[in-house]
Amino acid sequence: MLILPCPWCGPREETEFACDGEVSSVSVDPATASDGAWADALHNRTNRKGMHREWWCHRRGCRQWFWIERDTATNQLRNSGLPGTES
Amino acid sequence: MRYSIASLLRNALSYHEHWPQAWRSPAPKPRYEVVIIGGGGHGLATAYYLAKNHGITDIAVLEKGWIGGGNTGRNTTGIRSNYLHDASAAFYDYSVRLYEELSRTLNYNIMFSQRGLVSLMHSDAELAQADRLRNALHANGIETDFMTVADLAREIPLLDTSPDARYPVIGAVRQKRAGTARHDAVAWAYARAADGLGVHIIQDCAVRGIRREGDRVTALETTQGNIAAGRVAIAVAGHSSVLAEMAGFRLPIVSYALQAVVSEPLKPMLDTIVGSTAVHVYLTQSDKGELVIGASRDGYPSYAQRGSFGTVEDMMAAGLALFPTLGRVKLLRQWAGIVDVAPDASPIVSKTPVANLYISTGWGTGGFKAIPAGGVVFAHTIALDRPHALNERYGLDRFTSGRLMDENAAAAVRH
Ligand SMILES: Cc1cc2nc3c(=O)[nH]c(=O)nc-3n(C[C@H](O)[C@H](O)[C@H](O)COP(=O)(O)OP(=O)(O)OC[C@H]3O[C@@H](n4cnc5c(N)ncnc54)[C@H](O)[C@@H]3O)c2cc1C
Numbered sequence: 445m446l447i448l449p450c451p452w453c454g455p456r457e458e459t460e461f462a463c464d465g466e467v468s469s470v471s472v473d474p475a476t477a478s479d480g481a482w483a484d485a486l487h488n489r490t491n492r493k494g495m496h497r498e499w500w501c502h503r504r505g506c507r508q509w510f511w512i513e514r515d516t517a518t519n520q521l522r523n524s525g526l527p528g529t530e531s
Numbered sequence: 532m533r534y535s536i537a538s539l540l541r542n543a544l545s546y547h548e549h550w551p552q553a554w555r556s557p558a559p560k561p562r563y564e565v566v567i568i569g570g571g572g573h574g575l576a577t578a579y580y581l582a583k584n585h586g587i588t589d590i591a592v593l594e595k596g597w598i599g600g601g602n603t604g605r606n607t608t609g610i611r612s613n614y615l616h617d618a619s620a621a622f623y624d625y626s627v628r629l630y631e632e633l634s635r636t637l638n639y640n641i642m643f644s645q646r647g648l649v650s651l652m653h654s655d656a657e658l659a660q661a662d663r664l665r666n667a668l669h670a671n672g673i674e675t676d677f678m679t680v681a682d683l684a685r686e687i688p689l690l691d692t693s694p695d696a697r698y699p700v701i702g703a704v705r706q707k708r709a710g711t712a713r714h715d716a717v718a719w720a721y722a723r724a725a726d727g728l729g730v731h732i733i734q735d736c737a738v739r740g741i742r743r744e745g746d747r748v749t750a751l752e753t754t755q756g757n758i759a760a761g762r763v764a765i766a767v768a769g770h771s772s773v774l775a776e777m778a779g780f781r782l783p784i785v786s787y788a789l790q791a792v793v794s795e796p797l798k799p800m801l802d803t804i805v806g807s808t809a810v811h812v813y814l815t816q817s818d819k820g821e822l823v824i825g826a827s828r829d830g831y832p833s834y835a836q837r838g839s840f841g842t843v844e845d846m847m848a849a850g851l852a853l854f855p856t857l858g859r860v861k862l863l864r865q866w867a868g869i870v871d872v873a874p875d876a877s878p879i880v881s882k883t884p885v886a887n888l889y890i891s892t893g894w895g896t897g898g899f900k901a902i903p904a905g906g907v908v909f910a911h912t913i914a915l916d917r918p919h920a921l922n923e924r925y926g927l928d929r930f931t932s933g934r935l936m937d938e939n940a941a942a943a944v945r946h
Pocket residue numbers: 568569570571572573574593594595596597598599600601602603604605606607608609610736737738739766767768769770789790791825866867868869870894895896897898899900901
C-alpha cells in the first residue's frame with residue numbers, strides 16, 4: 445500500500461486517492477494541431493519505467509489535486525507539489 | 532518426437548528418464564530474418580504461425596527471463612468471445628475456435644476445458660445491457676444463454692442467491708463455450724511446435740537497445756550480444772512503451788499491475804467461471820482444486836510486479852459477498868503481472884512508424900484468450916507487411932483517425 449503525502453492533509457493511505465496518470469509532456473492547441481499531433485497529445489503516453497511525475501487527487505479526503513514524483517518500478521516517492529508547478 | 536499414448540508407455544518403461552528436451556536452447560546467430568522480442572504466448576505463437584503459415588523459419592524469439600514467465604504464466608486463463616463490437620467478436624471467436632483444436636494442432640495437452648463463463652447481473656440496468664450484448668453476440672453467431680436465479684441456485688449451489696445477499700443476484704448470462712486452459716502449457720506448446728519448425732528460442736536474453744538506420748531497424752543490442760534482423764516484432768506486454776522508446780516513438784499504452792490470488796486446494800466445488808462486473812470479482816477452480824480469483828487492475832501506472840494490498844482486500848470482499856461460505860478458506864499465493872492497457876481496451880497489432888518494426892500490444896487484462904488468433908494475425912502482418920482481415924481495426928492509425936473500438940463498457944469484466 446502506498447502512503448501518499450497530501451499537501452493539505454499529510455500522509456494518507458493510497459485507497460483515499462485517485463491517480464490521474466502521468467503529467468503530460470505535450471501540450472497542443474486543438475484548433476491548429478495536425479491530426480497526428482492531436483492524437484499524440486490525447487492518446488500517447490511516455491509510460492516510463494522509472495521516476496516520473498503523475499497527478500493524484502485526494503478524492504476521499506480534501507479533494508485537492510497535487511503531483512508527485514514516483515518510480516514506477518520501485519514505488520519510491522520523491523518530490524511533490526501543487527498544480528501550476530508540475531512542469 | 533510426437534507425444535502419444537505409445538510414447539507415454541515407452542517412456543514409462545524407462546522411468547521417464549529419457550524424454551527429449553521439448554525445445555533446444557541454441558546460442559543466438561549473428562542475424563535472423565525475423566526477430567521477435569518477448570517469449571510470452573503472443574511472441575511464441577507468432578513465431579509458430581510465421582513458420583507454419585508463411586514459410587519463414589529463420590526466426591529468433593528473444594526472452595529476457597524464461598518463456599511464459601510474463602503475463603502468460605500469471606493469468607487466470609479465462610477464454611471467451613463475448614465481445615460487443617463486430618470486429619472484436621470475429622477476432623475473439625476465431626481465437627476460441629483455434630483453442631478448441633489447439634491440443635491436437637500442437638500435439639500438446641493444453642488442458643482446454645470449456646466449462647462456461649457465467650456473468651452475474653445485479654440490477655435492471657445490467658439486465659438491459661445484457662440483452663443488448665446477447666443480441667449483438669447472436670447476430671455474430673456467438674450463442675449465450677440467460678440464467679435465472681433458480682438456474683444459478685441449481686448449477687452453482689455455493690453462490691449466495693438469496694434475496695438478502697449483500698448484492699442480490701437477479702440473473703446471469705452464460706457463454707457455454709468459454710473456458711480455461713493451462714497457461715504454461717500454451718507457451719510451452721507453441722515453443723515446442725515453433726522449435727520443431729526451426730525457430731530459435733533464446734531465453735535469458737534481454738533487448739537493451741534498438742539500432743536504427745533511417746526509418747529501419749538494423750539490429751538489436753541484447754545481453755547476449757548484438758543480433759541483426761531483417762524484421763523485428765515486439766510482443767512484450769507491459770514493457771511495450773520501454774521497447775517503443777528504444778525505437779524512438781511513443782504508444783497509447785499505460786502499464787498497470789493486475790493481480791490474482793489462489794486459495795488452498797479444495798474439493799471440487801465450482802465447475803464453471805463465475806464473475807460479476809458490478810461487485811467486481813471472478814472465480815474459477817483449477818484442476819488442482821485451488822480457487823483462482825481475479826479482479827480489477829491496480830489504480831496507478833506501475834512496473835512493480837507486486838501489487839497493491841487495497842486491491843486484494845476489495846477482491847476478497849467481493850468474493851465473499853458472492854460466496855460467503857468461503858470465509859474460512861486460506862489464500863495460498865498472490866501475484867501481479869504488468870499489463871499493457873490501451874485507451875479503448877482493444878489490442879494493437881500493427882505496423883509502426885519504423886518501417887520493418889511491428890508491434891503486438893494492448894492485450895491488457897485479457898490477452899491470454901487471444902494468443903492463437905493474435906499469433907495468426909501478427910504473423911500475417913509481419914510476413915506480408917499489411918494486416919490480416921481480423922486485425923484491420925487493431926492498427927495504431929485508429930488513434931489518429933479517431934476510429935477507436937471501445938470494449939471497456941462491453942467487457943464481461945471491467946478493465
Ligand atoms: C493476473 C492476471 C490475470 C489475467 N487474466 C486473464 C484472463 O483470465 N484471460 C485472458 O485472456 N487474459 C488474462 N490476462 C492477460 C494475459 O495474461 C495477457 O494479455 C497475455 O498473457 C499477454 O501475452 P504476451 O505474450 O503479450 O505477454 P507476456 O506473457 O507478458 O510476454 C511478454 C514477454 O516479454 C518479455 N520481455 C519484456 N521486455 C523484454 C526485453 N527487453 N527483452 C526480451 N524480452 C522482454 C517478458 O519477460 C515476457 O516474458 C491476465 C493477466 C494477469 C496479469
